[in-house]
Amino acid sequence: MNRxxxxxxxxxxxxxxxxxxxxxxxxxxxxxxxxLAAAHRAGKLQFFAEHQALAEEKTFTDWLKPLRQCEWxxxxxxxxxxxDAVLAYLSRYTHRVAIANRRLLALDExxxxxxxKDYRAKERVRHKIMTLAPDEFIRRFLLHVLPAGFHRIRHxxxxxxTTRKDNLTRARELLMSKVSxxxxxxxxxxxxxxxxxxxxxxxxxxDCGAAMIIIExxxxxxxxxxxxxxxxxx
Numbered sequence: 001m002n003r004x005x006x007x008x009x010x011x012x013x014x015x016x017x018x019x020x021x022x023x024x025x026x027x028x029x030x031x032x033x034x035x036l037a038a039a040h041r042a043g044k045l046q047f048f049a050e051h052q053a054l055a056e057e058k059t060f061t062d063w064l065k066p067l068r069q070c071e072w073x074x075x076x077x078x079x080x081x082x083x084d085a086v087l088a089y090l091s092r093y094t095h096r097v098a099i100a101n102r103r104l105l106a107l108d109e110x111x112x113x114x115x116x117k118d119y120r121a122k123e124r125v126r127h128k129i130m131t132l133a134p135d136e137f138i139r140r141f142l143l144h145v146l147p148a149g150f151h152r153i154r155h156x157x158x159x160x161x162t163t164r165k166d167n168l169t170r171a172r173e174l175l176m177s178k179v180s181x182x183x184x185x186x187x188x189x190x191x192x193x194x195x196x197x198x199x200x201x202x203x204x205x206x207d208c209g210a211a212m213i214i215i216e217x218x219x220x221x222x223x224x225x226x227x228x229x230x231x232x233x234x
């Protein structure tokens with residue numbers, strides 16, 4: 001039990017940090033080694049001189065074993081502009097595509113011309129224009145395409161795509177129930193006030209200060225009845 005407590009406390013995030021550094025380093029270690037092993041199986045790695053023996057899968061697997069046991073160092077520090085700047089940067093990639101149509105200016109023999117923003121420049125000269133060859137433009141665009149299994153954030157919480165329909169239906173049911181109960185209580189309180197009771201008025205006239213009596217209530221989406229016409233006699 002003491003050992004488990006020590007492990008959990010060591011993985012606890014420090015105050016002011018977004019993620020625990022130890023957890024982040026181990027996740028980076030796993031992802032890096034998995035991708036390295038996949039590249040080796042696909043034949044994308046080449047070895048020369050004294051490292052030619054690593055071309056064999058078993059030798060390469062044995063060579064990676066010590067790397068899975070040692071601790072990897074991940075350098076994490078506080079962002080210069082604060083956490084708001086980090087969230088603003090990430091939101092440009094989670095809720096938007098790589099480039100909007102309004103930024104595309106021309107497509108001709110010279111290539112693709114588009115507007116881009118240089119965040120290192122000052123506000124007046126931050127917006128610039130760039131022209132790239134079609135293949136280079138496509139290459140840069142594909143860098144922003146998410147890998148398989150990932151999707152961009154559209155909604156979360158109650159309106160997440162997987163449970164949005166059921167959650168909204170349940171929320172509407174609860175809201176209508178609460179509105180009906182509140183309308184009944186308000187109407188009863190108004191009747192008591194009109195009969196001279198001690199119940200406090202829910203609605204008070206802003207001009208004279210007298211209690212206002214509710215004469216009709218209706219559900220959301222239902223139009224109220226037309227008020228009766230009155231004819232003034234001289």
